[in-house]
Amino acid sequence: MLTDLYVTGDSPVHRTRPVIKIAALIVLCTSLFAFEGRESLLISAVIVTAGFALAGLKARHAWQSLRPALWILIAIFAVQVYLADLALAAFVVSRFAVLILAAALVTLTTTTSQFVDGIGAALKHAPAWVPKARIALAISLCIRFIPLIRNTFGEVRQAQRARGLERNFLALLVPLVVRTLKSADEISQAIYARSFD
Amino acid sequence: MITFSDVSVEKSGTEILRGIDLTIRERRVGVIGRNGSGKSTFARLFNGIEVPTSGSVSLDASGDPKQLRRHVGFVFQNPDNQIVYPIVWEDLEFGLKNLGLPRDEIRQRVDDVLKRFGLQHLRDRFTHQLSGGEKQMVALAGVLVMQPRMIVFDEPTTLLDLWNKQMLMAAMEELEQHIVVVSHDLELLKGFDRVLHFDDGVIIEDGEPGAVIANYVARSRC
Amino acid sequence: MQTRDVVFIALFAAIIAALAVFPPITLPVIAVPITAQSLGVMLAGGILGAKRGGLAVLLLLVLVAIGLPLLSGGRGGFGVFLGPTAGYLAGWVVAAFLIGYLTERNWTRLNYVLAFLFCVVGGVVALYAIGVPWSAYVAKVSLAAAFTGSMPFVPGDIVKALIAAAVIMIVKRSYPIIGARA
Ligand SMILES: Nc1ncnc2c1ncn2[C@@H]1O[C@H](COP(=O)(O)OP(=O)(O)O)[C@@H](O)[C@H]1O
Ligand SMILES: [Mg+2]
Numbered sequence: 001m002l003t004d005l006y007v008t009g010d011s012p013v014h015r016t017r018p019v020i021k022i023a024a025l026i027v028l029c030t031s032l033f034a035f036e037g038r039e040s041l042l043i044s045a046v047i048v049t050a051g052f053a054l055a056g057l058k059a060r061h062a063w064q065s066l067r068p069a070l071w072i073l074i075a076i077f078a079v080q081v082y083l084a085d086l087a088l089a090a091f092v093v094s095r096f097a098v099l100i101l102a103a104a105l106v107t108l109t110t111t112t113s114q115f116v117d118g119i120g121a122a123l124k125h126a127p128a129w130v131p132k133a134r135i136a137l138a139i140s141l142c143i144r145f146i147p148l149i150r151n152t153f154g155e156v157r158q159a160q161r162a163r164g165l166e167r168n169f170l171a172l173l174v175p176l177v178v179r180t181l182k183s184a185d186e187i188s189q190a191i192y193a194r195s196f197d
Numbered sequence: 198m199i200t201f202s203d204v205s206v207e208k209s210g211t212e213i214l215r216g217i218d219l220t221i222r223e224r225r226v227g228v229i230g231r232n233g234s235g236k237s238t239f240a241r242l243f244n245g246i247e248v249p250t251s252g253s254v255s256l257d258a259s260g261d262p263k264q265l266r267r268h269v270g271f272v273f274q275n276p277d278n279q280i281v282y283p284i285v286w287e288d289l290e291f292g293l294k295n296l297g298l299p300r301d302e303i304r305q306r307v308d309d310v311l312k313r314f315g316l317q318h319l320r321d322r323f324t325h326q327l328s329g330g331e332k333q334m335v336a337l338a339g340v341l342v343m344q345p346r347m348i349v350f351d352e353p354t355t356l357l358d359l360w361n362k363q364m365l366m367a368a369m370e371e372l373e374q375h376i377v378v379v380s381h382d383l384e385l386l387k388g389f390d391r392v393l394h395f396d397d398g399v400i401i402e403d404g405e406p407g408a409v410i411a412n413y414v415a416r417s418r419c
Numbered sequence: 420m421q422t423r424d425v426v427f428i429a430l431f432a433a434i435i436a437a438l439a440v441f442p443p444i445t446l447p448v449i450a451v452p453i454t455a456q457s458l459g460v461m462l463a464g465g466i467l468g469a470k471r472g473g474l475a476v477l478l479l480l481v482l483v484a485i486g487l488p489l490l491s492g493g494r495g496g497f498g499v500f501l502g503p504t505a506g507y508l509a510g511w512v513v514a515a516f517l518i519g520y521l522t523e524r525n526w527t528r529l530n531y532v533l534a535f536l537f538c539v540v541g542g543v544v545a546l547y548a549i550g551v552p553w554s555a556y557v558a559k560v561s562l563a564a565a566f567t568g569s570m571p572f573v574p575g576d577i578v579k580a581l582i583a584a585a586v587i588m589i590v591k592r593s594y595p596i597i598g599a600r601a
Pocket of ligand 2: 237
């Protein structure tokens with residue numbers, strides 16, 4: 001199906017409940033800004049590195065997490081060196097690296113279904129006005145339909161390739177959107193038919 | 198027993214069904230008619246997905262839409278629009294959770310329905326990775342776990358190949374429920390108890406499959 | 420909010436996710452690749468309206484947060500919300516909502532030019548109004564510097580607004596969701 005970013009493992013980090021990991025992440029991120037400075041950055045870096053080691057994650061995983069932001073980070077570094085100085089440039093970019101790696105530590109050690117279960121459990125305690133069943137349904141439906149819509153998209157692309165319109169945004173988007181929207185009525189009927197209100 | 202009393206359905210100003218008046222007691226009823234004749238709209242009235250603009254549909258004298266929905270299951274032509282959860286067992290549990298059944302009973306019913314159709318091996322599979330036939334069986338299983346008294350099928354075999362079609366037909370054969378089947382597959386309806394022929398929103402023939410199907414075929418030729 | 424609305428929200432979030440695999444198209448002059456995903460955000464608002472459009476984008480971001488690599492380039496996880504450009508993701512929700520709001524308010528007289536303007540107001544002006552200060556704050560640069568840094572992406576986003584407006588108008592004619600009452 002949709003593969004998540006989870007890296008299999010059985011470490012204490014993996015076994016910690018998702019809520020606690022997220023709470024820890026929030027605390028760490030907030031303190032990096034609230035107590036801005038080299039000390040907080042250094043402490044956080046040590047914590048995150050320890051977390052990576054404890055979770056059995058490799059340097060490769062850290063690199064994979066940082067890579068998507070690499071060009072922007074390089075650009076920020078250059079701008080900071082130019083506008084300010086090397087020290088600030090190094091501080092800002094390292095702080096991003098620590099933030100991203102801290103987040104990666106949570107993402108890489110938690111499966112999407114653990115998160116979904118976590119959301120479900122959290123919703124149980126939500127006040128009555130929160131449409132719990134609808135939120136849970138929306139999440140599941142979306143995960144269910146992404147592969148299907150990717151298929152539809154593949155079919156539309158093939159059909160348009162035959163007409164030489166493969167790179168035409170309009171010719172690809174309109175059929176994709178209209179076909180998908182048209183299925184919505186029957187999907188809602190099917191959900192209603194199975195006693196969902 | 199389900200009764201339609203002078204049912205009409207109107208959408209965007211056009212009458213799609215007019216004056217449908219009938220009672221169904223038979224165990225297996227077929228519905229035929231050309232495209233756009235109103236078959237799907239008729240089928241959707243059985244479990245309240247569609248509501249009459251005038252007239253009423255009642256199951257054993259109860260016209261409560263929630264009752265219709267509770268006791269009449271619906272199998273759509275395209276199982277992709279019917280399966281709403283990513284994993285087979287999650288999808289099978291969906292309807293039961295909506296009924297608010299206890300956890301143990303939900304587990305039990307899901308296991309039973311999987312065993313009954315020999316689908317245990319599909320239990321933990323991702324629904325989008327199933328073959329067309331498997332998807333249609335899972336869709337049917339998702340309806341059967343609700344233990345309906347009647348099941349309506351809207352062109353259930355149209356998207357299936359010969360093998361899967363036969364698998365589904367065999368499964369339908371074994372159902373103890375009353376079934377109503379909309380189909381262009383006349384072979385499928387031959388052994389039924391009653392066939393309704395729709396044309397332009399009205400029932401133009403109603404009776405034994407042999408005669409109704411023969412007239413339908415003759416009509417298509419002219 | 421009815422079941423049908425939940426289905427629209429989920430399906431549109433799935434559409435935006437599916438658009439991540441759209442190969443980026445590089446415009447000849449500006450050389451910045453255009454990805455289809457933020458185009459999907461404009462469509463969510465312009466096709467589903469404010470509430471459903473905004474929620475569709477929010478739902479997608481929730482799925483990204485819980486570890487699904489659904490953003491273009493296979494990005495996902497909490498990290499994307501902590502990077503220097505996270506403001507643009509938060510801005511997506513506002514963009515879809517705002518485009519949807521403007522589209523709904525002007526539904527009967529909507530034409531291509533209006534649809535394009537709404538996409539620019541939501542998908543460029545509002546989006547950058549959130550994304551730029553956010554980048555400036557987290558990257559510790561001045562607003563002006565962050566603004567200059569984001570300029571190369573503006574032409575691409577204008578092109579997306581041009582395309583999105585066309586799609587919104589075609590869908591309005593062939594399968595309207597906003598005006599229709601189920
Ligand atoms: N929402 C709608 N608005 C207007 N007309 C509709 C709508 N849905 C269906 N119809 C029309 O109703 C007629 C009957 O449709 P349907 O019941 O699906 O027929 P069948 O299943 O026999 O092909 C068709 O002519 C169709 O175009
Ligand atoms: Mg039909």
